Amino acid sequence: MARIAPRVLRSYLLGGQVPARGCLCRRTATPARSAVLRRYHATQAIQPTAESAVPSAAIPFRKQLKDEAKQRKAEGGEKISKVDNQTLDDWELTVGIEIHAQLNTPRKLFSSAASTINDAPNTHVALFDVAMPGSQPTFQKETLIPALRAALALNCNIQKTSRFDRKHYFHWDQPSGYQITQFYEPFAKDGHITLYAHDGIAKEDGEQITIGIKQVQMEQDTAKTISQPGDIHLLDFNRVGLPLIEIITLPQIHHPSTAAALVRKVQIILESVDACVLGMQSGGLRADVNVSVRNREKDSLTTKAMENIGEGGHENSQVNGVDQEEESSPTETEGEEDRFGSYAGITGLGQRTEIKNLSSFKAVEDAIIAERDRQIRVLEFGGVIAGETRGWTIGSTETRRLRGKEGEVDYRYMPDPDLGPVIIGQDLINHLELNLGILPDAEISTLVEEYGLTPKDALSLVSLNEGGRHEYFRDVVDQLLLLPLDKDQDVAGKLCITWVLHEMGGLTHEDADEENPLRITRDGDCIIKAPELAVLIYYVQKNKITGKSAKKILAELFACGLRGEVRKTEELIDEAGLWFIPLSAAEYEELARSVLDMTVVEQILAGKGGKINFLVGQMMRKDGNGKVDPQEAMEALRKVIEEFRK
Structure with missing residues (x-):
């Protein structure tokens, strides 16, 4: 997140009368604070093992891949492509995805303001959208219809009763200081999506693969930030409060191209049932990917041992150097439960990182490959993967750290006291199922x-x-x-x-x-x-x-x-004047003679009959009006070439 200069932020507060001294100023690093920061950053650094203590002896993982590619090329092989970069022999990749999609509705989720992002900035804003004191949320029932259509198309079980929660955090694009979402009781659970070979899944996944969907929940979008030169950020509140659904998959994806194929197919499905009309290319759909790797041989033994441990077993079993008890802790992900490593019987996953706001299918695949390779490189150097949020820029080769999970303020989820439960009747579900298309x-x-x-x-x-x-x-x-x-x-x-x-x-x-x-x-x-x-x-x-x-x-x-x-x-x-008028035999013969190449003719006479196609192509190129028939041209060429036989 870009830093806002204090002079800019002060202008928005109390009419610009906030004093500079002691307020909104960069904290001076005292000696004690500097020592704490040094210790913190030291824990994030990669600690080399005894075998790799000498820098010259260590070979980075990415360099190893490049050297192997060069060796294959020297031996007559080809450069590694994405098709060949889906599976590594010694490491297993695991990916879970959160997809945020904007619903196709005329109104916002909790206000009657128009749901649009294309009009002039800040022209469709209700009092509740900007958290004016005294304003109350009013659930717009019509927003539930496209959400239900999406969940049904994703084979989910609709929950007859669902509730909204507050997710607290402070950021300029969330004026109320919290986001309304469905964390504890979402409106849809336990779905699945089946991907086929033609969807673009990795060849290692075979002809088809089914990915589970943990839940689908409704939530409100944030304001749109428009960055300007000079660390100035403008806010468009037309987008704040727009209705979204968040689709959370199980961590059952093991290949980058399959992850991209899943996001692509979800977009197609949502468009087909008219739940969402804006795709990734228009900013109406965004994906967050959760990536972890584990050593196949080493961690398979650890996983087996963990499965044999009863309720009174050890509490300090580690996978990839990460305490499993901490990994599944409710506070591991910025106050959220661990959605990707502690449910559905899944155990033994490596420490995951989250890559936020991927806005294209190519970005999903490329970011996963880059983060996978980074984690393997860290682990092969003897380091530890930090649970953190990372970013991705199109065209780059590395993910970048945005913030750490440790030390983040708890989201303090709580039921929203201003909103009652959402009750969905079976008659509505039946009607939507029959008319899903x-x-x-x-x-x-x-x-x-x-x-x-x-x-x-x-x-x-x-x-x-x-x-x-x-x-x-x-x-x-x-x-x-x-x-x-x-x-x-x-x-x-x-x-x-x-x-x-x-x-x-x-x-x-x-x-x-x-x-x-x-x-x-x-x-x-x-x-x-x-x-x-x-x-x-x-x-x-x-x-x-x-x-x-x-x-x-x-x-x-x-x-x-x-x-x-x-x-x-x-x-x-x-x-x-493009109506087809066939050429005469004499015209074909004349055209054939004009393209003869004696070197090619000798090769054809020597038995390389396929070379005649080159001459046919030359005749087609000389045809400005598209009157040359390829078969007639080939017959004319054969007749002329036969004249050169002795």
Whole structure:
């Protein structure tokens, strides 16, 4: 957290009349205080073992990985990729995730102020949002609906009675000095989410893996901090009090890519049931990851011994040098219970650290890899992992320490005296279950089985544009089947996916929005209208135009859409003169002779028939109007090359 200069903070208090002397000033380090600080920082330092007392003899873990990569490269191997960096032989990684998602509601959680973050700063703020004396929270019942839809989609058990608690801490973005959350009695528990290979999980996890969800709770968001030059921070209270859900997983993830896949799938699920409409790319979803490592061989023996200890067993068993009794203590995590190491029968986990506020799927995977490698490096040097909160910056290679767990003020959780319990009727749960809609896994299965798509393409369709690309794809297929193409739905699906997902995905323009250049809405509307794209695909399949010409027309349809012009596919083909007119045999032969390379010809005559594809490519490049058919070009080349045989 950036430090605020006292002169800036004083200006906000008592009209700027707070005296500087003795107030909000940096404390002078007395000799006694300095000695305490030195002892504290010494306990955080890495203490080398006897074997590594000589610095020159120690090899850092990251350097060891680089040296191994260089050795593999010298032996003809390839550089380590993320795919190959999911599992280490001697160490086991364990990850638990907390996902914070903004609910799709018109009002805030405890006030009637509008729920928006896009309007002018501080224009949607109620008295309770800024903790004005005498103001009271009023639970907005409609915020419960998207929260319940999310919990049901995550296979959770809905608790008929839940309650709100106060989590006390002081920070400028929390004007009341506490956050209202559901710590003790959340509204949903004991869920799970199943991840498949096409979701992007690590290959070590096989075809599928199920991750448990401990609980889902409602809570309020904080104000938005806008940093300015000169250590100035502005606050936008439009965001304070926005309704969030926090999804807490069990520590059952052991590979970085699986962790990223879980966050990605949770976002897709929440969008599909209309619980949350803003994803990571828009700041509506954030993830905190809890990372720990343990030595497989050493700690497996320790874990086995711990499991054999009865209630009267030893209290000082250690794993990775950390006291297990302290690790599961209720005060271990800044006053919170240990959510990731002392429940569901999980024992023997290493000391964990928490990485806060990860805002992209790539950041989740990269931060976990970096923190895993850092912890292994510390432990191999004989050090101890400190329970602490760490940060991550995109593009960096190391996590950074933000604050320690030890010495943090207790959150002092207590039931909120101003809010009654939330009672949820079974009739409401039944109604939401019946109207939950089709979840992403079912949509993907339909696309694969009925439309002939690959699981990877199906997942991309479902996840892009908040599901809008999927709706657009179905519209294009329906329009194509209305034309005299004489194709089944699965064949039409395979034809359309190439254009909807791949060709349209590559369209760019200086006037286009970077995040959504095609302006695809959640309902499937697009600036390239579905009937016009279907006609374009139809003409390609009927050999009325070539694929190369079709790409030119697609780009023109895109440009017209950006300008707000409504144009027909046939009109654009007529204007550009791109209707396919086959070349004559003489024209093919002339073009073939113009690209002959005698070195390549000799290789083909010597038996390397595949080299002819190079010459076919040369003919295609010389074709400015897209009239060259690859098969006709290959036949013309073979005929010309045969003339060189003796």
